Amino acid sequence: MNTQNSTITKLAETALMAALCYVSFTFLQIKIPVPGGDATSIHIGNAFCVLAALLIGGVYGGLSGAIGMGIADLMDPVYITGAPKTFVLKFCIGLITGLVAHKIAKINESTDKKYVFKWSVIASVAGLAFNVVADPIVGYFYKQYILGQPQELAQALAKMSAVATLFNAVVSVILVAVIYNAVRPVLIKSHLLTVTGKKKNRQHKRKQNE
Numbered sequence: 001m002n003t004q005n006s007t008i009t010k011l012a013e014t015a016l017m018a019a020l021c022y023v024s025f026t027f028l029q030i031k032i033p034v035p036g037g038d039a040t041s042i043h044i045g046n047a048f049c050v051l052a053a054l055l056i057g058g059v060y061g062g063l064s065g066a067i068g069m070g071i072a073d074l075m076d077p078v079y080i081t082g083a084p085k086t087f088v089l090k091f092c093i094g095l096i097t098g099l100v101a102h103k104i105a106k107i108n109e110s111t112d113k114k115y116v117f118k119w120s121v122i123a124s125v126a127g128l129a130f131n132v133v134a135d136p137i138v139g140y141f142y143k144q145y146i147l148g149q150p151q152e153l154a155q156a157l158a159k160m161s162a163v164a165t166l167f168n169a170v171v172s173v174i175l176v177a178v179i180y181n182a183v184r185p186v187l188i189k190s191h192l193l194t195v196t197g198k199k200k201n202r203q204h205k206r207k208q209n210e
Contacts, residue, residue: 014060014067021068021090028077034157038143040164041080045069046131047172047179049090050097050124054094054107054180055193058098063092085142089135097127099178111197117181126175128169136162175183 013204025045032040049065056064066087073083101107102125107116143149149157187193 010056010060011079013056014052017048017056017061017064017168018068018071020048021052021065022072024048025069025072031078032160034160035153037078038157040157040161042164043168044172044175045072046090046128046168049093050127050172051180053094053127054101054120054123054176055183055187057102058095061095061113062091062094062099065094081147082139082142085138085165089131089138092134093127093131096130097123100126102114108194109196111195113181116184117177118182121173121177124173128172132162132165132169135165 020046024047025043029041029045032042036041045068046065049061049069051061053061055061063170067091070087072081073079073086080085084210101119105115105119105123107123110116113193136158140154141159144151144154144159184193188195
């Protein structure tokens, strides 16, 4: 029964974060038209994908970004052809962020604010660095071989996308660092986020043994 309730809660949180990804991308973006009737944009949608991964885990966080921003693409005539690429890349951002934060650093086992802040930033950088590299590369091959755009145009669009993606990543890392570390204590007090403190206890025992 507890497992079922946990799953339902995760799905509800995933839906909420997907909605935030959708809203932030759709309504809080600066669209930049580029040759060929395409566009790139300055937006903070990736920030909420990363935030979701930190709060609810890599898989659910990745799904939040993939679903929310995938739907945003489908609802926009300019981006609709890129929806499959968006779905895959946002899911990967969540997976990588969650892997670093929860599998490597295990931030939900620590009550050390400095430790959590450091690793939340590192996890955010890891997920978004992947996107900075993958988005223009995947976009280049996707536009050339799937959408049939000329090679020169696909290259030009990839370069423009790389600049916008890097800017978005820097802004998103800052936003996530501020929002996550501000919201985390509130969620813990509200029992919406469980922190075991195991890592701190292990570190304390290790010091005692030394």
